[in-house]
Amino acid sequence: MAKGGPRNPMPHQDPKVRATNFEEVAMGYTEAMALDEAQRCLGCKAHPCVKGCPVNVHIPDFIAKIKDGDYIGASEEIKLTNALPSVCGRVCPQENQCEKHCILGIKGEPVAIGRLERFVADYQAASEKEKPEFKPLDASLAKYKVAVVGTGPSGLTVAADLAKLGYSVTMFEALHKIGGVLRYGIPEFRLPRTVLDAEIDYVKSLGVTILPNIIVGRTFKVKDLLEQGYDAVFVGSGAGAPKMMKIPGEGAAGIYSGNEWLTRINLMRAYSDDYDTPIRKPKKVCVIGAGNTAMDCTRTALRVGAESVTIVYRRGREEMPARAEEIENAEEEGVVFKLLTNPKRFIADEDGAVCAMECLKMELGEPDDSGRRRPVPVEGSEFNIECDTVIVALGQNPNPLIRTTTEGLECQSWGGIIIDEETGMTNIPGLFAGGDAVTGEATVILAMGAGKVAAKGIDNYIKSKYNL
Amino acid sequence: MNTHCENCNLANLTPDSLRNVIVAKEELSPVLTSLEISAPLIARSAKAGQFVIVYMGEGGERIPLTVSDSDPEKGTVTIIFQKVGKSTLELGTYNVGDVIEGIVGPLGKPTDVEKVGTVVVIGGGVGTAIAMPVAKAFAASGNKLITILGARSKDLVILEDKMREPADEFYVTTDDGSYGRKGLVTDQLKDLLDSQKIDLVFAVGPLPMMKFVCKTTKPYNVPTIVSLDALMIDGTGMCGGCRVTVGGKPMFTCVDGPDFDGQEVDWDELALRKRYYFEEEKEAKEKFLAGGNK
Numbered sequence: 065m066a067k068g069g070p071r072n073p074m075p076h077q078d079p080k081v082r083a084t085n086f087e088e089v090a091m092g093y094t095e096a097m098a099l100d101e102a103q104r105c106l107g108c109k110a111h112p113c114v115k116g117c118p119v120n121v122h123i124p125d126f127i128a129k130i131k132d133g134d135y136i137g138a139s140e141e142i143k144l145t146n147a148l149p150s151v152c153g154r155v156c157p158q159e160n161q162c163e164k165h166c167i168l169g170i171k172g173e174p175v176a177i178g179r180l181e182r183f184v185a186d187y188q189a190a191s192e193k194e195k196p197e198f199k200p201l202d203a204s205l206a207k208y209k210v211a212v213v214g215t216g217p218s219g220l221t222v223a224a225d226l227a228k229l230g231y232s233v234t235m236f237e238a239l240h241k242i243g244g245v246l247r248y249g250i251p252e253f254r255l256p257r258t259v260l261d262a263e264i265d266y267v268k269s270l271g272v273t274i275l276p277n278i279i280v281g282r283t284f285k286v287k288d289l290l291e292q293g294y295d296a297v298f299v300g301s302g303a304g305a306p307k308m309m310k311i312p313g314e315g316a317a318g319i320y321s322g323n324e325w326l327t328r329i330n331l332m333r334a335y336s337d338d339y340d341t342p343i344r345k346p347k348k349v350c351v352i353g354a355g356n357t358a359m360d361c362t363r364t365a366l367r368v369g370a371e372s373v374t375i376v377y378r379r380g381r382e383e384m385p386a387r388a389e390e391i392e393n394a395e396e397e398g399v400v401f402k403l404l405t406n407p408k409r410f411i412a413d414e415d416g417a418v419c420a421m422e423c424l425k426m427e428l429g430e431p432d433d434s435g436r437r438r439p440v441p442v443e444g445s446e447f448n449i450e451c452d453t454v455i456v457a458l459g460q461n462p463n464p465l466i467r468t469t470t471e472g473l474e475c476q477s478w479g480g481i482i483i484d485e486e487t488g489m490t491n492i493p494g495l496f497a498g499g500d501a502v503t504g505e506a507t508v509i510l511a512m513g514a515g516k517v518a519a520k521g522i523d524n525y526i527k528s529k530y531n532l
Numbered sequence: 533m534n535t536h537c538e539n540c541n542l543a544n545l546t547p548d549s550l551r552n553v554i555v556a557k558e559e560l561s562p563v564l565t566s567l568e569i570s571a572p573l574i575a576r577s578a579k580a581g582q583f584v585i586v587y588m589g590e591g592g593e594r595i596p597l598t599v600s601d602s603d604p605e606k607g608t609v610t611i612i613f614q615k616v617g618k619s620t621l622e623l624g625t626y627n628v629g630d631v632i633e634g635i636v637g638p639l640g641k642p643t644d645v646e647k648v649g650t651v652v653v654i655g656g657g658v659g660t661a662i663a664m665p666v667a668k669a670f671a672a673s674g675n676k677l678i679t680i681l682g683a684r685s686k687d688l689v690i691l692e693d694k695m696r697e698p699a700d701e702f703y704v705t706t707d708d709g710s711y712g713r714k715g716l717v718t719d720q721l722k723d724l725l726d727s728q729k730i731d732l733v734f735a736v737g738p739l740p741m742m743k744f745v746c747k748t749t750k751p752y753n754v755p756t757i758v759s760l761d762a763l764m765i766d767g768t769g770m771c772g773g774c775r776v777t778v779g780g781k782p783m784f785t786c787v788d789g790p791d792f793d794g795q796e797v798d799w800d801e802l803a804l805r806k807r808y809y810f811e812e813e814k815e816a817k818e819k820f821l822a823g824g825n826k
Contacts, residue, residue: 240634
């Protein structure tokens, strides 16, 4: 009997096997597991889980539909507020959001909301014929045009929400493939490409036009869109300027930013013989940093055949910013953690390729601005780590392109676009923004939440502009 | 107004109106090909010194290629490339009427063109395709323009008329002396530096050529701008693969460049980075030539 019982564990590929393939690591609930897990939900009146969700998914309602065996209905219930449930069911940090507020979590384990979300979304995606036909809420809005810059999670959310209301939406993507960070950043073994493609097809099925190979800011400017017939523009251009260590020797070959590494593998599929973009098969890999991107880098390095992969991180285990689940996955697959260690310089061989890193041991001092204890170098503790590949995964700054090509746009000193938090609008009327371009590097679901706010803001803006 | 202009009103864009159809093809030399391609949005915005990224479809690389000409009226851009590796050899098989899956741009900063006095623009090999629009722009800004075109031998000299036409003085050098002056562009440059006041040198070509142009101008303290072709992936500033050390600082060729102060570039590091995938590239090329790819 499920009520009061333990949480259903997620079936995983065996760590030894999965570290050699790009198949999905978490295999998803079976129908029986989903039904059992759904029974654990008390359907409580207060439903605190919903307030933990940045896009306010109707959680108790969709779980109730699972209990009735109505999986398509459950998926549709989620899609009322979330255009990308298969993605969110996989990559959201539910432990800090919906599941953190589940009252079952007070004394035991919370309902596995994310796993259930994934189950019903995948179920619907697999049942082609049962997709309900799309009708916009108000077809008369089709004469109003909205441009969306960037096809990552915030842009897809804005596009889907506005298309559902009835607006004509055109999306612009700088790369040759759609999905932004979902495509180039998140590896296939966490988010299979078929799942992502299905979510994008869903957004297209709402009537959204998506144009790749257009880099707004260069091909044309944001203001050109506002002047040439778009009633509103949303900028969701993401984070996209990698932070480097800025220490001697970083120009050596074999040193990649996390973005370059992941782009070569996820977007360009450099590991496959059928794809032209090259990658050198790594032997000894060091990944600098301990966030989610760093974990993705370690795990892709294993899958392209690295003999050893080491995380080098200047703070301690407690301070690692990655999700606990991702750290655990990496560790299970054989990633080594070299903590309280910071590179001082990179050493190259005669061909200019990195062959070692000189590192310093660190110790933790007083807490810094982030509330974490500040790492302090231990004098005279220099030592070398041999490596042929280094991946610098320290996070990213916002992509500066829109900021530097949009005259008069107000931005933070560190580059984030400034918006009104209620509406998502920038200081330029009709120009909205959200996601990492505003906040700096954050999560998929926060970007989607920002997309929801902006979609509402754009709807209100257009309706008040035309007295609708 | 041309129909392409109505189609490229930003509110009416469709995937069809943006199809990159090849409208003209010319073999400039045994290894250099010129393609004129329909790309109305890029044609309207491209400036001298900028480049595009070409993507030929699933499995392909993203290859950066300089825009050597653009015609906003016709809605076309012209790219000139050297068939040197797998991807450029493949692009060379495209013909008039064929469609290139993706062209994005214009990327990079345009060359900073101002009236400074006497400007020497040097194009070496395929770099001439980049030098040509830059030379035109310097002439149009009221500078005295001197152009030098360098190639290994006569059959590799390209765009001679276009380099001569805007210039007040024009020189050709070939390594083997089969055409123009026998020697290197730096020989001609040194003579010019010795004989008249030069205010700016712009050089683009093979990496050793640019490095030695900088060595040549250094004792004369003449500002020297070079256009770099680091390895790139996205071309939008996202990955940092094209980083180059300039003045001791890491710069991204795709967004901070491609033009840099040549005296500040760490040439040796750049050369090593460019060679990093040599084996992989060689293998891909051999496979392609053997007809075994895909």
